[in-house]
Amino acid sequence: QVQLVESGGGLAQPGGSLRLSCAASGFTFSSYGMSWARQAPGKRLEWVSGIYKDGSDTYYADSVKGRFTISRDNAKNTLYLQMNSLKSEDTALYYCAKSRLRYYYDSNLDWYDYWGQGTQVTVSS
Numbered sequence: 001q002v003q004l005v006e007s008g009g010g011l012a013q014p015g016g017s018l019r020l021s022c023a024a025s026g027f028t029f030s031s032y033g034m035s036w037a038r039q040a041p042g043k044r045l046e047w048v049s050g051i052y053k054d055g056s057d058t059y060y061a062d063s064v065k066g067r068f069t070i071s072r073d074n075a076k077n078t079l080y081l082q083m084n085s086l087k088s089e090d091t092a093l094y095y096c097a098k099s100r101l102r103y104y105y106d107s108n109l110d111w112y113d114y115w116g117q118g119t120q121v122t123v124s125s
Contacts, residue, residue, distance in 0.1 A: 002026040002114045004096050009119030012086050016123070022079040022096030022116055030054065030074035033105030035112060036081045038092035038121075048094070049081065050105035059106055064090075086123045093118040 008020040020036070035050035049070040050059045058070050069082040079096050097112035104111050 002098065004098065004114055004116035006094065006096055006116040006119040009094060009121045011122045011124065012083075013125050014086060014088060014123055016086050017082070017084045018086065018121060020081040020083065020094055020096075020119060020121070022081075024077045024079065024096075024098070027098065027114075029072075029077040031102050033099035033101070033103060034072060034079045035097050035099070035105060035107075036070060036079070036094060037097055037109060037112075038090075038094045039118075040089075040092040043092075045095075045109060046092075047107040047109055050099075050107070051079070052105050053102060057105070061107070083121070086121075088123050091121060091123050093120050 003025045005023045012018050036048040038048050039045045051070045055072045067085045071080045095118045096116045098114040100111050100113045
């Protein structure tokens, strides 16, 4: 069965960095677009970034553009999110998600069919 397991969250200071990982299993990882999304307390789930199945193209939400970098290692079946210049408003539960479609990796969350359990990121001094 499909499994997505996030790790790497924690407490960071404003301006600091964290790197999230998502270990995937149960499907052909290299054949699907993937994304990261986040949910802050009391707010809607928000798409953060997506990456094409071979890693050759990426999209970012305006709120994280220039600060976050999505990448993937298809040999290791792992998705990453490098988060730099963290802000308090980045505090949220971060999820990785598998696209329903091989070629989709954009912001419509209805097009993702499997989600991890999430990893908490807290940005605070």
